[in-house]
Amino acid sequence: MTGEGKRPRERGLSAWTTRRWLRVGTAISLIVLALLGTTGAWILSRTESLSKELVDVRSPALTTATRLESAVLNQETGIRGYGLTGTPDFLTPYREGVAEQESRTAQLSGLLAGDRAALADLGAVRDAVTRWQERIARPIAAAPPGSSSPLAVERAAEGKTTFDAVRAALGGQQERLRAERVRTRDELVTMMKVRNWVFGTIAVLIVALTSLIFEGLRRGINEPLDRLGADARTIAGGDFDHPITPSGPADLRRLGEEIDSMRRRLVRELAFTEEARLRLDAQAADLQRSNAELEQFAYVASHDLQEPLRKVSSFTQLLQRRYGGQLDSRADQYIDFAVDGANRMQVLINDLLDFSRVGRLHNAHQSVDLDDVLERTLSALSVGIEEAGAVITHDPLPTLVADPTQMGMLWQNLIGNAVKFRRPDEAPRIRVTAAREGGLWRFTVTDNGIGIAPEYADKVFVIFQRLHTKDVYSGSGIGLAMCKKIVEFHGGTIAVDTEYREGARITFTLAPEPPETPLPAALPPTTDSGTERTR
Template identity: 70%
Template structure:
């Protein structure tokens, strides 16, 4: 058998990894693109410079020169009319022309800064204007009004020749400014043509690079990856004896070897998988049994507490009614404390029962029109709304697949909190909005109340966490915790919108499709992302 050795250069290239090939390709492509970008940038900058010069200097300079000539004509007309008639009204265009002359000459001097030849033209024009004004205009303007000026008659010929000199200088200036503008326009057209060819060349080079990169990726990366993927799919379909064929750059060949090693380890691991699955099933059954026992314990404990608590509450209230006012003030205060504590304990147990029932007792997922649930909720808390004078507004709410009872508890807690935590002396205003966001509906309950500080945005959803004393605001600290449990049970998330500063805005989502018990955690994670 004849062994053909590859040349050293071929062996060296075959040892290149995908990263090395990519670095080489990116370096070459970036070098070409930087060069092309620099050339294109120069062409754009050159075009912009010429265009700006034409628009901001050349054209305005010619325009101001023409306006200056018009101002001088107004001066000449006014002086000639005043000199021949002595009427003072003829001096108005003269004086107006003087103001315009100052403005236009100053503007021209600014525009032509850096152009000595055009500044010399402007100086020549100013000199001739000064000669005409000194010899003709100012003497005539200073002569008494009411009769023709002898100066206008005596120096008519000299005035005409002097002003013709001004016109000649102006015409020379304007001809040169027109020539400069035409030259700039021609230069702009030539530069734009060059720019267009440069960008056509850039586009052609980019297309060529794209073709080369695409083909190189196909041959060096995607092709070998497809072959490795085909082998991996064959193994995944159950043919664990199918080998992985090394192919492509060095790192892809190494990847093939690692997949082959993984295949072998997978074959060995199959022997232990059935035993692991059985242990997992046993642990899952233990966990379900533990959860059921824990729920039953909470339910029974809460019910067992109700009877002695009702007895304590009844007898303390009876004691208060029968002996209230007959004992000293401290005894009445102690009785009040006992009655209040018993009532709050009973409320707390009832809230705990409601909290424990979420997802356990009320778990009937069906099509629920939230508009109907909202009307029912507003009726249930109508006393609070009337006493506070609250104004409740809402958008049209959707129909979702959920538990109707839990939806009522959710709305009642959120709207009740918005009314309860209102600003002193201000009428509560609550707005409920809804909008669809992919697979979820996003709801917001916005109020103008006292708000929630950012450091408590997470704490308010923890059970029994209160931000205010019971003397200021009644409650057990379970309401928002229950809302969180209901929302997450329905595959959504709930949070405080910290961007809303004029009160509180609670934002939550509900899945727009039925939620299976096993996928609640996945949907909650997706909603948070």
């Protein structure tokens, strides 16, 4: 591992990632909010409890105690009137007071069920009223009507003392209930103030937490991401030397370091690419010079070499005509060799020039009807076709955008080979097919000739390669190499169908439209083999 890839080990808060910061921040926020919520819920519950106690207990209890006092006073008034006059009507408020007393006492017992002090006061009131009733009210009420009760006069002083005790008990009870109501009300007011403060504090803390969270996100995530994005845009704009300064949580810093590492690798790759481009430019310049030299060679071959070759050919033919038969047989054989070699050299040079011109001089793409091109080719080869007795059939051929001259050379070489490499005892049968295959046209040229062995399926397209010597089959060994160059110049491929055993089958593809930039067909390699082995 290189020093560039090593990072110092991070410790403490600097090693915290964005996820960890978010988790811790969320946990703290939830804890604070939970505490505040619990406090608020308790305060709400306490406020509701106090309010309920004040409304449902303290105020009704005080009211009921006042009504209890009124019922006892009604009893005392009725007994006192009956005792002085003996009139039975005075007993009515007494009896009503007794009934209301019992009702109010039971109601107070229910309201004050949980308050021991208040129940003790109620018990004191009940005991005082009971003593007064037993000693004064009931004996006087039991006296016969019609005249004043002697018992009322006799127990007047005791009745006053006993009822004063009742009044004192009732007053103490009401005083305690009134004090409890005031205390409950004050506590409720205090709790409501506390509630308002707590909820105000909760609102402030929520706003503060929200502000802290947004500020933390802005400083810890948004700003580092904005800086990282700005650095990335600067680099994307072409300033590849602009460094990226990592910031923020650990994972964002690691992201920045990785992007900066990518930037440095990109700078190295660009430097290497620029160096390679310069080398390619130099090689392209060398290739242009080489192509210029090759074109100069073609010019020399077509002019300078043709002239002495024609002279050699002319004089050897003249020597053959004038002195043939005048010298011995060995001399005639030598002259024949010279004439044949000169002719073969001339054919070879012409074929080589045609091969070199493919894609360089012939480049006039236009709409070409391959049916017409094939018919013209058959017409040009008609003499050889008639001599061989060949039968040639073909499918309807498409119209393509291509170089018509090169298409003619393609058909001429393929049909010419099919006619030439025939079996001695069988007339050639040649079939040309065409079928659309995706975005290309696939063509086949099938014959019943001597065929091509699978091990030579690639070699037959190499220039100057032959499968037979010139004594068996004539030719320069350039035909199929030229076909390959023409097909590739038109964006297709060509091959021998090695599965076909009844003769030879050549398949090739052509594009309906020429490629935008045709690849230059390079000169195929040659071999140093002494045996001529290609068609």
